[in-house]
Amino acid sequence: QVQLQESGPGLVKPSQTLSLxxxxxxxxxxxxxxxxxxxxxxxxxxxxxIGNIYHSGSTYYSSSLKSRVAISVDTSKNQFSxxxxxxxxxxxxxxxxxxxxxxxxxxxxxxxxxxxxxxVSS
Amino acid sequence: SSELTQDPAVxxxxxxxxxxTCQGDSLRGYYATWYQQKPGQAPVLVIYGQNNRPSGxxxxxxxxxxxxxxxxxxxxxxxxxxxxxxxxxxxxxxxPLVFGGGTKLTVL
Numbered sequence: 001q002v003q004l005q006e007s008g009p010g011l012v013k014p015s016q017t018l019s020l021x022x023x024x025x026x027x028x029x030x031x032x033x034x035x036x037x038x039x040x041x042x043x044x045x046x047x048x049x050i051g052n053i054y055h056s057g058s059t060y061y062s063s064s065l066k067s068r069v070a071i072s073v074d075t076s077k078n079q080f081s082x083x084x085x086x087x088x089x090x091x092x093x094x095x096x097x098x099x100x101x102x103x104x105x106x107x108x109x110x111x112x113x114x115x116x117x118x119x120v121s122s
Numbered sequence: 123s124s125e126l127t128q129d130p131a132v133x134x135x136x137x138x139x140x141x142x143t144c145q146g147d148s149l150r151g152y153y154a155t156w157y158q159q160k161p162g163q164a165p166v167l168v169i170y171g172q173n174n175r176p177s178g179x180x181x182x183x184x185x186x187x188x189x190x191x192x193x194x195x196x197x198x199x200x201x202x203x204x205x206x207x208x209x210x211x212x213x214x215x216x217x218p219l220v221f222g223g224g225t226k227l228t229v230l
Contacts, residue, residue, distance in 0.1 A: 035217075047157075047165065047208055049219040060217050096164055100218060106153040107218035108170035108210075115164050 002026040004097050006116035012091075013122050018084040022097030022113055023077070029055050030075040035100035037109065038071060038082045040093040048093075052100055053080055087120045094118075124148060124213040126222035133228040134199045142194045142225045144209030152212040154192030156185060159206045159224075168207075169194060196227075204229045 008020035022036070029036060038050040051061035053071045061069045065084070073080040084091060095116050098109035126146040134140035144154050153172060157165035167176050169185035182197045192211075196203055209222040 046224045047210075047221040049217075049221060052217065060215065060219075062219060103171055105151065105212075106155060106171045107212050108155040108167055109157070109165070109218070110167055110170075110176065112164040112166075 002099060002111045004099065004111055004113035006095060006097050006113045008116060008118070010117060010119060012087055012118060012120050014088055014120055015086055018082070018087050018091060018095075018118055018120070020082045020095055020097075020116055020118070021079050022081070023079050024099075025078070027099075028075075029073060029078050029080065031055070033101075035102070035107075036071075036073065036080045037098045037100045039096045039098055039109070041096070041115075042090075042093045050082065050084075050095075089120050092118065092120045124220045126154075126209050126211060126220050128207075128209060128222035128225045130223065131226045131228065133230055134196070135230050136201060137198055139195060139197045140199055140227065142196075142207050142227065144192045144194075144222045145190055146211065146220065146222075147190055148211045148213045148220055149187060149190050149192050153187060154185065154194075154209045154211050155218065156183075156194045157208045157210065158203075159208065160204075165208060199227075199229050201229050203227060 003025045005023045035052040037052040053059045068085045070083045097113045099111040156169040159165040173185045206224045208224045
């Protein structure tokens with residue numbers, strides 16, 4: 001059974017960098033075949049896709065966040081990470097990591113972390 | 123365009139059937155994926171592909187698609203089905219970066 005777990009500071013000051021790590025257990029990122037994804041959810045709002053990374057290090061980001069986002073992978077630790085720079089209160093959200101599976105004319109997130117609430121406040 | 127539109131809220135009487143819809147241009151080329159989210163919990167995959175359910179998802183959940191509209195049908199809704207439901211699909215980039223705004227399902 002694959003499990004994902006987010007970790008990182010729950011409070012970040014405005015203008016600073018939000019950093020989160022997702023630790024994957026029960027499966028190896030380096031085995032390939034999946035995209036590893038960050039998704040966020042503002043309080044009381046819907047889901048927003050942030051970006052993903054393949055085990056090779058190839059990334060793809062949301063166009064609205066592209067200038068501030070970086071996702072990296074550490075296959076030796078079976079982790080992938082999110083960095084979001086220059087945060088404001090609008091970046092306050094629950095951040096989820098998830099595994100993205102590709103199929104014919106489809107893609108789906110079959111495993112999710114429990115979510116990490118990050119509050120941006122001074 | 124890379125947008126998916128859902129009705130904000132839908133209600134259904136206990137034991138009755140309900141359809142939740144999702145509209146968007148990307149659905150002409152890609153299947154919708156459906157997620158259920160209960161308060162304080164992470165989303166859970168309920169339907170993917172043409173009409174596939176992950177292990178553990180009751181068979182009262184089914185999916186269908188026609189043109190630019192995808193539907194999630196719950197046949198015989200139960201109290202535990204009360205939740206937010208989100209559709210998602212790949213867009214022209216090939217990545218599943220488009221989410222619908224979500225539908226809040228109330229079971230009366």
